[in-house]
Amino acid sequence: MDEIKDSVKKKFFNNPINEGITRKTMQKNPLWLAHDHCNKRKYNLPMKIFAYSLLATLASSLCSVGATDRKPNVLLIMADDVGLEPIGCYGGESFETPQVDALARKGMRFEHCYSMPVCHPSRLALMTGRYPFRLKTGWGDFPKEEEDRSIGRVMQKAGYATAVAGKWQMTLLKKDPGQPGRVGFDKWLLFGWHEGARFHDPFLYRRDKPPRTEKGSYGPDLYADFLSAFMESAHKQGKPFFAYFPMALAHDVTDDLKWQVPYAPGKDRWMNYGEMIASMDSTVGKLVGTLDRLGIRKETVVIFTGDNGTASRSKLRHLGKKGSKYEYEKVVVARKGERVPGGKGSLRDTGTRVPLIVNWPGTVKEGTVNQDLVDFSDWLPTMAELAGAKLAPDRPLDGQSFANSFRGNEGPRRTYAFSESRGKQRFVRDQRWKLYASGKMFDLRQDPMEKKALPEKPVAKEAQSAKARLAQSLEKLNFK
């Protein structure tokens, strides 16, 4: 007993929190004696005070371990073909996006997140933490050697329950239906790429079940319900979760099927872009509602982004075999007083500048706007940092975690963001200047639509030094 008391005392006095309390001061305390109810022995009060203090110290240190070291849940929502223009909190005026705006109002909105200009390469970068040109993979492939090191596997190895729903587009699932499992997802509900409908009567793949058409169902409802059920089940099991939601919305219907996928019920056409944005927004609200209901907002990081810029047109109707196969609507969206045509596919801002909102009540400061640079190779290292996962040291990543940016911590920040198109066009940029691998440079503050490149040797000193710096970044990327 005395030995235990001695070791407890030692711990107590060694704890910096109890600095200033000495054995002497305790002994001199007149309230020395008190009754110990457990042992029915006479104990001194200072001893009791010290025992309580010790308990409090232990409890507080346990609480702080819980608060700082607990792995947060992550809900990563990536809308399809949604740039800045359709989103209200980014100045969008054509549509209402109250659910996404609420995430920004209660969280942080980034002004400078850059994706690849189209779906597949953005997903490659997100899954691997590397730029697509390094992966030497064809359109629609995912390199085998990256499977075990992908974002899903990183989270899974860190003890997370993992699930994905919506659009996969890493491979053709009809040829390789088990691939989502190999890249680290425990569960999935995914529409086949060029294999069937994604919205009404969707054709869907699940783990361990043959794919099937869900007659009478609306895909986005099924994807959201699936992820809601997954989050609830992981929460009940006491496991942190990684719910990855590459949405079907607001990309138009798939375009290369020999038959016509169903129109929206009661309509003689598919949903138009505005209807898809409204559905996208309410689907986001549905998932956030699940987190509210479970009471786990403070332990869940909700992230909203887009995989590339707004599409320039959206399919409305099937026209049969004669003439043009489809009727399209042109997508032009009002933002900050201007009418902006969708720029998906282009390396301009309208193709690559995407929304990024991080909402984490109690950790991310409410209503903040962040000017740090983020690009699509940053997802994997950011998730790894949140999960406390160690990445293999032999693995060179292009990405770097931006967790410090939303946690409000000091630490290194990106000095440039990178994007590439399917051809050989590539750029590096910062918040103001953009340099293409071709040598063309733009001042985006003056010329956001890149109408006129700066002279080869820019006149302003600031532009000259920006060009030298960005050229060095391009050089370091070492294209081969």
Ligand SMILES: [Ca+2]
């Ligand atoms: Ca897309």
